[in-house]
């Protein structure tokens with residue numbers, strides 16, 4: 001047999017090493033780090049990726065949570081993922097050790113294909129420094145008295161929807177779309193949603209929702225798994241659907257963000273009322289004029305865009321869950337209505353003192369516990385934290401750079417903590433402020449975990465609750481929400497199975513409890529209130 005020449009053997013070894021080195025390295029990085037929190041066995045090269053179902057992933061994670069306890073570690077390819085299954089651990093890490101658990105990871109597609117200019121400033125992904133700037137910028141608007149200033153505008157927007165629901169109840173879910181955008185656009189641009197429709201057409205609203213749909217699809221970490229298997233980033237566009245979708249999402253998103261800033265500029269000229277005093281973009285423009293702005297225009301536009309994306313879609317989806325819950329549980333709906341009628345009688349809920357509506361508040365909170373939007377922990381809404389330094393937790397090691405997520409579903413449906421956790425029952429919050437069953441207590445426990453926790457907890461949580469309570473107090477005052485055929489509240493058949501948990505389309509009727517005259521009068525009063533707010 002002829003032997004290979006020494007040079008050929010040498011070259012073969014060199015080429016094999018060049019080829020094998022990254023493969024061997026890849027295999028090594030997919031192994032569990034030493035003393036990593038417990039979790040299922042990994043497969044070389046994949047980690048636990050193959051074990052996580054793309055649909056209803058929360059069931060698998062819940063099963064593991066029961067097996068592995070308060071903290072578990074998974075490997076998604078080379079990425080270390082730590083999942084917190086226990087609320088007291090969420091408190092320990094996200095609140096007490098906030099400095100280490102505060103950063104975020106920007107998904108590859110977001111950073112390189114959708115919003116490259118958002119590397120630092122997109123509200124949901126930015127690092128700590130930018131994040132504290134956003135919090136400073138919005139703190140007088142999204143919490144406390146600043147938030148209270150938004151009540152008249154939120155109330156007027158909700159009243160206008162009542163009239164639409166009365167005139168055209170079959171399209172109820174379409175009417176919620178502009179309503180869900182109305183408060184965020186007012187908060188940011190100081191303009192009413194009607195200005196957007198007038199200037200850009202109704203298509204602007206549809207395009208924006210399309211952008212959100214694309215965003216959600218593209219941020220599914222399991223499909224396309226480009227964050228797990230970086231080699232997929234080089235797949236040509238004709239084979240990679242995400243490379244074709246991302247520019248479309250980008251186009252619609254930038255369109256919406258620039259639209260917000262343009263409307264902010266216009267609203268300063270068009271509307272002199274309290275809106276333009278409160279709103280974030282006019283505020284920033286005034287700072288820019290006086291040379292003290294903390295951000296340039298593109299930076300600020302993306303800042304606002306992130307806030308808009310965080311607020312509009314989540315509000316729209318959550319309201320649908322609440323409507324489904326109340327339609328499917330008329331016994332709770334009746335009690336919420338009795339409370340509203342007791343406070344407001346025949347007049348539409350005005351000067352809404354939310355402290356006087358504890359039952360309604362409980363209905364809103366319970367719908368967030370019952371069907372948490374971010375239940376599919378690994379979905380886009382999981383919004384993981386990135387660990388800033390090596391950490392030790394309950395004796396386990398969490399290496400720097402690991403992603404940490406809270407397991408919204410397992411925490412919200414823990415049978416050790418809640419009575420009948422699978423049921424929608426707002427009354428649990430009357431037995432205990434955080435809904436706990438008798439005799440159970442936990443330090444730092446919160447009523448809902450859908451908004452995250454700690455320093456990077458959702459910035460718009462109070463904004464959402466205020467908006468939802470105002471809208472629902474009016475809707476329940478005006479209508480009975482009645483099933484129009486069977487309603488599917490089952491989590492596996494009635495809700496979307498991946499990325500975010502929102503109800504599949506369902507049919508309800510809005511049966512008026514008030515006369516047409518009373519609803520029209522309320523609508524005209526809302527139009528006047530809006531004109532006053534706008535200073536017209």
Ligand code: HEM
Nearest residue numbers: 123310311314318383450451452453456457458459460464
């Ligand atoms: C039902 C509605 C909403 C849900 C379920 C929701 C959920 C979340 C979650 C899970 C996070 C990550 C929190 C964490 O890491 O601990 C988050 C972050 C955020 N949310 Fe919301 N959100 C909602 C509405 C809103 C609204 C209305 C706004 C704005 C007005 C908003 C603005 C933000 C911002 C800016 C962040 C990033 C905060 C940061 O990274 O520091 N969200 N949200």
